[in-house]
Structures are given as C-alpha cells and as structure tokens.
Amino acid sequence: MQASLAEAESLVLKAAVGAGLEPGLASLSARATRWLCQYGLPGTRLVVRALTNWLERRSVGVKWTEERKLCAVTENQMVSVLYAGAVVIDHRSLVRAPMTVTSPDEPLLLLAMVAHAMGDGSVKVAWSDSSGTRQGLQVDNDGCTFLGVGNCPLHRPGTLDLCLTCDWNPPAITGSVLWNDAALVHRQESVYKNGVGIEQAELLFLHQWGAKTLIPDSDISREKGAGAGRIDTD
Secondary structure (H helix, E strand, C coil), rough: CCCCCCHHHHHHHHHHCCCCHHHHHHHHHHHHHHHCCCCCHHHHHHHHHHHHHHCCCCCEEEEEEEEEEEECCCCEECHHEEEHHHHHHHHHHHHHCCCCEEEEHHHHHHHHHHHHHCCCCCCCEEECCCCCCCCEEEEEEEEEECCCCCCCCCCCCCCEEEEEEEECCCCCCCCCCECHHHHHHHHHHHHHHCCEECCHHHHHHHHHHHHHHCCCHHHHHHCCCCCCCCCCCC
C-alpha cells in the first residue's frame, strides 16, 4: 500500500493506543515513524517490530543502573525503545556526556525519536553493529548525516549498547557517511512524490490494533458523539 506521511503517522498512533501504550508514548512513536518514513526508511516496519516485541514480552521497560546508563528492568531482555525514547528525551537537559542505552530492541526507531524531539539542537546517536561498523545519526543546525555502510543500512545487530550525546558541541563524526543532506533531500522528494510504502503484513497489524480503539455502533454511542451523528450537520 502507498500512503501519505500523515496516513502512516495516523495508522501508527491508533495501533499504539490500541496496543495499550500511554497517549504520550503512542504519539512519540507515531511521530518518529513519520520522521523515518520521510527519508524513505522503514518506519512502519520498525514500529510494528517494536510493538510486537512489547506485546510478546520480548522487550521491557527501562531503569537507571548508574549515572547516564539505562538498561532493561529484567535481566537478559531487550529494552523497549517505545519506553526508552521518552526517558531519554525527558532527561536530555541532563546530558552533557554520552548517555548509554543497553540492548535497545530497535535503535533506529529510538534514533528517530531523539532526532525529532531535539532537531533544533545538536544530537548524536551512534552504535557499533556486530561487525564493528559504526552506525547512527548526527543532527546539527537542522541538517542530518546518517552513518552506516551497505545496501541494508542501520539494521539492528541484536544485543548492543547505544550511545547518545545531546550537546551544542557533539563529537565529530568518525563513521562512514551513508547519506548527507543532499542525499536525504533527494530521498525526501521521492517520498513526497511516490508516498510511503507499507507492506501488507504491517498494514494488517496496524489495522488490527487500531481497531481496538473503536467502539461498537449503537444508539448510545451515537448519542455520546461517536461517528458523524444523526444528521449531516451534526
């Protein structure tokens, strides 16, 4: 299915609420999905995986283990970025040195949450994949630079540490530049022209969970304001 950015965001928001996420977390996840999709990245795929991890208890919430370090509340499980993203963003004013999130389930989705929330400052999110390749993103003065290599960029390698720096003078980029501003503008223009591609399985998942936000059609539901009302001008 080809959808607009707004449609993709709305689908994710409804599904996240239907899956039981608090409204603020659902909104953050939806905005991060849109942020990824506008650059032609698989935002809906990542948020579906993150929601699935949470619903099937493969990922859990986070806790502080020491200064500037977040890990899973349960040992030997992944951190759900659906929850870690909000914690990181809420503590951004405290970050003057790297903050580490241990074993996030979808680091690219967390990256998007941070980048969207802090796009007016300088932010760097980076990790090393299983081969030691540096991946991540730096946002500075509304410009973005993605780090990574290969045709399947920014994939999760499994268990990893993600290091976040939010400062006016973040460390210089040392990894391979995958996309710079010019390349990202080109990718963005392509999305505006062609829309966001959503796989059928992802669409089914989003619709199924989004449907849980609906209520049965009845006289009482209409009296309470559901739907279009009893007359066209209602």
